[in-house]
Amino acid sequence: MLRLLVLTGFFFSAHAAISCYGDNGKPVDWFIIYKLPNHPEHGWYEYGMKYKYQDAFTNGWKDGAHLINDTMGALGKTLQQLYNSQSVKNEDVGYALYNDQPPSEGNNSASYGHTKGVVLLDKEQGFWLIHSTPHFPPPVNQRYSWPKNGIRNGQSFLCVTYPFSQFNTIGKQLQFNHPLFFNQFIPESFESDLPDLVKAVKDKIPTSSSWTQQVTLTSAQGKNFVSFSKYGRFGDDLYSGFVAQALKRSLLVEFWPNSQGVLSSNCSMKYHVLNINNVTFAGGLHFHSQHDHSKWCVSESLTGEEQWTCIGDMNRNKGEQKRGGGTVCTSDPVVWKSYRALVGGWEPCND
Template identity: 55%
Template sequence: MALKLLMAILMPCLASAAITCYGDNGQPVDWFIVYKLPHLDRSPEAGMLYMYQDESSGGWLRGASLMNSTASAVGKTLNQLYEPSESQNVAYVLYNDQPPKYSAANGLRGHTKGVVLLDKETGFWLVHSTPHFPPPTDLKYDWPSNAFHNGQSFICVTYPYLQFKDVGTQLMYNTITPYDSSVPDGFSADLPDLHSASMKKQVRSPPWNRQVTLTSAKGKAFLSFAKHANFGDDLYSGWVSEVLKSDLCVQFWLNSRGILPSNCSQAYHTYNAKQIAFDSSANFSSHVDHSKWCVTWSDSPGWACIGDINRDEEEEKRGGGTVCSQDPNVWKSFQILVKDYSKCD
């Protein structure tokens, strides 16, 4: 009788477990940022180490686990996709312009990578830079073999249900490549653009870019930028720097073709990062860093943004975006990473 009473008390709590970002301590968090380090040495863990921060860390901390573990922030958060839900009333969209290897890449769509998972109360939007990741929901959490060598970036934010109306619209602008999705009727009525994005639909008329303030479950503001291919310009020098009213330094993949040089032709300048360092043991070139982020040079106000698009000629003509935070700790944590950047000619 006592056991039945205890289960009757516990079951509503278990059934109502919220979908959320999970931090490195295994507990729900409002948001987190993860920076996977490049393969920097010959240790068994090389290529799996990461740096971590959330609302309570005050800046970067060493990752508590490894990227391929479900104990990591990214692993535990995404493991909600692979574990049976107490309630099957969920929606999800996994998208990547370089999907898992058994799916075809699509270079004509947006240069975008991310995961959306939600129920009728809350959910998360994870924006990242890792090709062939994560596995579809009929498998289990794993780290792709191609992604050990280079640095990668992740931002996860927990949002209340109705914020996914705007998230869905941003994904329409981004022209995502979904490779695994489910947006049931009960969600699509409330979130029509999320359903449309999951079906590979896109915006059909100008304007070809959209910014929106998204408010997290705990009330923190994030500024989301999303551009369509028809925007026809660099995301950073052609738009973000003007909105944030500051010079920018952008970290992105410097090994692609047609890299755009640093740009000083606008009111606010945009510079390409060349060398990143957390400390003497984690000091590396942007040529081994596939992460996508930018930081304002000005600290008044200071912005840091994490996204999924590069600065190159091809990606001027592709969709993509970035998610920005005006947070002094986050701004400083990224600004101090830039040890060298390309000046304008």
């Protein structure tokens, strides 16, 4: 049995299934959040806590109904399922929190993947939350809060509700991502059904010689997502070396460009990868990628039958070529349209 901390929370009613929760306070199949960077024209603190939101019913971006640190918002309410009850032991709920920059700085290790997320599930269903925020979320014996260093820059979140059976496949992907888990517990009763999730949490690495894996995950409501994961031994960029060629689409990629060894836009292969340098929302809100810690990409072409949007946890730099990580993609045309419209400029290729 895998337990690092005493579990806080998980007094669910007999009918309350674990799920992503929307900005309206109700369970949703999936949601996407774009936490905005702070901006001097709108008040440094408050604006750094605002976000844009979308799910299957919003038809694109909407202003977040709350601030990002509010437990009534989509992110806070979803994660409140970790924190909102008295401290108990519950053998029917599993969780795994991981972050290459965990809340406790002393645990940082570049030998793990550059990957951040939360898995929470019971025997019926659960959610996989993929995000870009360092030092987040707090361990389950604390309470929901937003890290102070998360205010300044933009951040990205994808939450999808999956049936129980999908979490073994998610476990396989996590083995390639090679996360630094900082708080986890998988009940013994899950181990026979989810052996690959157990392996991931026990820090087992993949045995595949390709060091990459692409799988289709199906949400609780039947929506397909495509997950791309790479182990560090792949030794190449996630986007140009794997995702663009697999999707057969040139990609525009948004990532944190302030790290060392940033890779230039790459047009050397059939499907190109171009670095976004400016993000523009409707209504005049815009910011440079230097103020954005989110990680997402969108297919470049404005024509074609199938367009893609991916949200993940990897940058484009030389160091991360040798680290695990991944991204999860959807061919939802509304999501693609909403993200493609954000691209305010990109770095052209030199070759």
